[in-house]
Amino acid sequence: MNFTAGIILFFFFGLIFGSFLNVCIYRIPKGESIIWPVSHCPKCGTPIKPIDNIPVLSYALLGGKCRFCKTRISFRYPLVELLTGVLFAGLFLKFGLSSETLVFSILGLLLITISFIDIDYRLILNKVTLPGILLGAVLTVAFRVLSYKQVLLGFAIGGGGLLFVAVLGSLLFRKESMGMGDIKLAAMIGVFLGVKGTAFSLLVAFFIAALFSAGAMALEKADRHSQIPFGPFIALATFVYLFWGEQMIHWYLQLIL
Ligand SMILES: [Zn+2]
Known part of the structure; x- marks a missing residue:
């Protein structure tokens, strides 16, 4: 074409x-x-x-x-x-x-839907994430974007990683910092991106969310107790990974090694 x-x-x-x-x-x-x-x-x-x-x-x-x-x-x-x-x-x-374009387009459709519903309702719905996890697992393996091992590990690192943050957050701050919806969304990212992409996206999501919260607090649009939807940050970070993740990881490794 x-x-x-x-x-x-x-x-x-x-x-x-x-x-x-x-x-x-x-x-x-x-x-x-x-x-x-x-x-x-x-x-x-x-x-x-x-x-x-x-x-x-x-x-x-x-x-x-x-x-x-x-x-x-x-x-x-x-x-x-x-x-x-x-x-x-x-x-x-x-x-x-390519297969990547097809699979990541579907991931993009899921992420845009999830983000705007999260902004409107502070909710990440099971009826979007659960079919998303299933669809991602089937498509990435069927179209050979990822091996089934990467899909399983991505699922574990995404879901497990945010579950760990949620438990740690509730122990340290005695309030719910991460919802179950965020955990399922991270698991969904996991089956689409595998280990490296998921780790990158979640770290970048936390980084952007922290910057955003600091900015909002500086402008007095939010305080420590404000509920900020995390879904859009995960979506944004995932898009950053898809387009520039490999280069950013490469630069970073050159910088520290
Ligand atoms: Zn009208």
Whole structure:
């Protein structure tokens, strides 16, 4: 495939999948079907016509408002679409037409859904992570992205690592620092990335979360007792690993050796 055409194609695939993720993020926590009925305006309930449901473009043309009742539609909808589009294009750019691109695209879809639900509800849902763990384990082995040993070890290091942090946190601070949802999410990362990727992603996630918390406290947007969702940091760190992890590990080893 022509390289530029491939990037554009993957970007558009991503936009379409992103549009579907908006439906998932909105409906899964409410226990609604993600297939039926078609999307409707959250205010007036008017079903959205296909012509008004084109990713990003419709939002721009309608000025971010419902065609009928003119209620403002959140900027999050086009943002999720663009994010998924950029992710898919980036994966094609990095891995080409390969098993990695397929498997990591699916990981990306799971992570974007989990992150935005976590931001909205401070919850990481079993009905996303548990099928995610199963899907990741089957796909990575079937498409030879990882050996089954790496899948098992990744699962143990991800889930076990965060379980350890959770137990340590509750002993030291006498409050729940890490939820069961975070532990299952880390196990899910584990089956997709194996040992090295999981260790990298969790360490980087803690690092970014610490920086973010320090920043939020400095700006007095948060205090020591604020609950900050950890899911988005794990997702962000995983994306950093997928795109730049190998180079960063290489630089780091050169620096210390
Ligand atoms: Zn409306």
